[in-house]
Amino acid sequence: MSLRLPGVPKLVSRYRAFDLLATLVAVVRTDGSVIFANAALEDAIGISRRTIQGTPFGDFFTEPQILRSALEGAADNAFSALRYEALVRRANQETFPVHVIVAQTERRGETIVELLPLELQAKQDREERLIDQAQANKELIRNLAHEIKNPLGGIRGAAQLLQMEIESRDLIEYTQVIIHEADRLQTLVDRLLAPHRRPHVVGDVNIHEVCERVRSLIMAEFPRGLRVVRDYDISIPEFRGDREQLIQAVLNITHNAAQALAERIAEGDAEITLRSRIARQITFGKQRYRLALELHVIDNGPGVPDSIKDRIFYPLVSGREGGSGLGLTLAQTFVQQHHGLIECDSVPGRTDFKLLIPLP
Ligand SMILES: Nc1ncnc2c1ncn2[C@@H]1O[C@H](COP(=O)(O)OP(=O)(O)OP(=O)(O)O)[C@@H](O)[C@H]1O
Ligand SMILES: [Mg+2]
Numbered sequence: 273m274s275l276r277l278p279g280v281p282k283l284v285s286r287y288r289a290f291d292l293l294a295t296l297v298a299v300v301r302t303d304g305s306v307i308f309a310n311a312a313l314e315d316a317i318g319i320s321r322r323t324i325q326g327t328p329f330g331d332f333f334t335e336p337q338i339l340r341s342a343l344e345g346a347a348d349n350a351f352s353a354l355r356y357e358a359l360v361r362r363a364n365q366e367t368f369p370v371h372v373i374v375a376q377t378e379r380r381g382e383t384i385v386e387l388l389p390l391e392l393q394a395k396q397d398r399e400e401r402l403i404d405q406a407q408a409n410k411e412l413i414r415n416l417a418h419e420i421k422n423p424l425g426g427i428r429g430a431a432q433l434l435q436m437e438i439e440s441r442d443l444i445e446y447t448q449v450i451i452h453e454a455d456r457l458q459t460l461v462d463r464l465l466a467p468h469r470r471p472h473v474v475g476d477v478n479i480h481e482v483c484e485r486v487r488s489l490i491m492a493e494f495p496r497g498l499r500v501v502r503d504y505d506i507s508i509p510e511f512r513g514d515r516e517q518l519i520q521a522v523l524n525i526t527h528n529a530a531q532a533l534a535e536r537i538a539e540g541d542a543e544i545t546l547r548s549r550i551a552r553q554i555t556f557g558k559q560r561y562r563l564a565l566e567l568h569v570i571d572n573g574p575g576v577p578d579s580i581k582d583r584i585f586y587p588l589v590s591g592r593e594g595g596s597g598l599g600l601t602l603a604q605t606f607v608q609q610h611h612g613l614i615e616c617d618s619v620p621g622r623t624d625f626k627l628l629i630p631l632p
Contacts, residue, residue, distance in 0.1 A: 286308075287299050287307075287308040287310070290308070290310035291310050291311040291312075292560065293310060293312060293560065294312055294392070294396070294555040294559070294560040295312060295386055295387065295388050295392075296310065296312045296313035296316050296317075296370070296386070296387040296388075296389070297309075297310040297312070297313060297384065297385070297386050297387075298310070298313055298324070298329055298384075298385045298387075299377070299382055299383070299384055299385075300329045300343065300382070300383055300385055301381055301382065301383075302343055302344065302346075302347040302381050302383070303328075303343075304328040304329050304330050304336075304339065304340060304343055305326060305327065305328055305329070306324050306325050306326060306327060306328075306329045307325065307382060308321075308325065309321040309324040309325055311553070312553075312555075312560065313387070315553050316360070316362070316368075316387075316389065317332060317360065317361075317362055317363060318362050318363035318364060319363045329385060332360055332361055333358055333359065333360060333361065334358070334359040334360075334361060334367060335358060335359070338356060338358065339358070339372070339374075339385070342354050342356070342372075342374040343374065343383055345374075346374055346375070346376050346383045347380075347381065347383070349376070352375065352376055353373055353374065353375040353376075354373070354374045354375075355371065355372065355373050355374075356371075356372050357369065357370070357371055357372070357390075358370055358372050358387075360387060368389055368390075368391070369389070369390045369391075370387040370388060370389050370390060371387070371388040371390060371393065372385065372386070372387055373385070373386040373387075373388070374386075392555070395555075396555070399556050399613060399615075402585065402604075402613060402615075403608070403613070405585065405586070406585065406601075406604050406605060406608055409585075409586065409587055409601055409604075409605075410605060412587070413464050413465075413587055413601070414464075414465065416464070417461045417464040417465045418465075420457065420461050421458075421461050421465075424454055424457055424458055424461065427450065427454050428450070428451055428454040428455070428458075431447045431450040431451050431454065432447075432451065434447050435447040435448070435451070460596060460598075463596070463598055463602070464587070464598065466602065472514050472517070472609055473514050473515075473516065474512050474513065474514060475512070475513075475514075475515060476510045476511070476512065477510060477511055477512070477513040477514075477515045477518060478510050479508055479511075479518075479548055479565055479567060480504050480506065480508070480548065481515075482515065482518050482519050482522055483502065483504070483522065483546045483548065483567070484502075485519050486519060486522045486523045486526050486546070487500045487502070487526075487546065489523060490523075490526050490527065490530055490544070493527075493530070494530050494537060494542075496537070496540075497536070497537035497538060497539070497540045497541075497542055498530060498533060498537050498542040498543070498544065499542065499543045499544070500526075500543075500544050500545075500546065501543060501544070501545040501546070502545075502546055503545055503546065503547040503548070504546070504547075504548045505548050505549050505550060507550070508548055508549075508550055508565055508631075509631060511565070511629070511631050511632060512632075513610050513629070514606075514609065514610070517606040517609060517610075518606065518607075518610070520602065520603070520606060521602070521603040521604075521606040521607050521614075521627065522546075522567065522569065522603075522627070524599035524600065524602060524603040525569045525599075525600070525603055525614070525625045525627075526544060526546070526569050527599065528599055528600070528625075529544050529569055529570075529571035529573060529623065529625075530542075530544065530571075531592060532571060532573035532574060532575075532576075532623070533571055533572070533573040535573075535574070536572065536573060541572075542571075542572065542573070543571065543572045544569065544570065544571045545568070545569075545570040545571075546567070546568070546569060547567070547568040547570065548565065548566070548567050548568075549565075549566040549567075549568075550563060550564070550565065550566070550631070551563070551564045551565075551566045551628070552564075554628070556612075556613050556628055559630075561630040561631075563630070563631040563632075564612075564628050564629060564630045564631055565627075565628070565629045565630075565631055566626060566627070566628055567626070567627040567629075568624055568625070568626050568627075569624070569625045569627075570622065570623065570624045570625075571622075571623050572621055572622060573621075573623060574620055574621075575618045575619055575620040575621070575622070575623050576591070576616065576618040576623060577591040579591070581616075581618065584600050584616060585600050585601060585604045585614070586601065587601040600614070607627055607628075607629065610629045610630075611629070611630050612627060612628050612629035612630065613627075613628050614626065614627050614628075615628070
């Protein structure tokens, strides 16, 4: 690799803001040598930026000549931005596909090369969709629940008055059905409104306390045939958050797992693993975080039915007899209040719900 060029540190500071981006960015000279590499690029290639800076950027591509002609084109003002697909080589010689965007800067002789890893782009799209979807859900739910709540009180009250007026036992049965069903709906509506009504109580949260609480609740409900395995990384620091909300989120997910495991519980080999890890330099949505907590709830059940796989976080989507389809919607809302995200990866025999929460 060639020598570092003189004057690099001074130039670099102008581009520091690129470190906040999730996409990989390099600023290069017309001769292809790197002036600046951002943190995401450093991570993706697996080489420190001190080493990347000053070396020909083409060295990191399987076809360096395409980059070379793109840079020449940029220098000759042949275009303002050029895009093409390429393969980037990591330090360990693995390659990964990227979408390359070569764009001029105002400074002559300095070109910005942005690399969007193709899998990252697909992941970003998916996560943005999840976030948008959860936002839309929240509003829909709140409005709908309020609309239902008001007339419901009236219906129940009227049925009660009616019940006091009538004598026939048979007719009273009807009013009781109305009252009973109104109460059931009321409970549903209260659950729908729960995340919006209760204030977000912020304190120090220890994620393992949350897991232990969920574990004991689940063990109490499913005392036989189910093993709940703990696999904790105890170095995870406490963070600011709403403990009760997080317990509810993890409980909803774990409860689903236990319900899905009914057959295996009967056979006695059902297993749920609660696994906590720290993830570094992680991106979700378009944001990049230095540290995040990763909590997996993994079960060895039959998996999420294909027919609802894309929609499980939507309200009222359920694959279960008698399910109201709110558990995951609420869990996602609670986790998003912590700027986090829940993802699901499920095949028969292994379903993994992953909660991601940024750490300070
Ligand atoms: N671990 C899992 N394994 C298999 N299917 C799952 C799992 N977790 C969720 N599902 C599926 O996703 C659906 C939606 O779950 P969600 O918790 O939102 O609603 P629900 O469990 O049906 O009802 P509620 O939680 O409101 O009582 C479930 O009905 C189930 O079909
Ligand atoms: Mg549920």
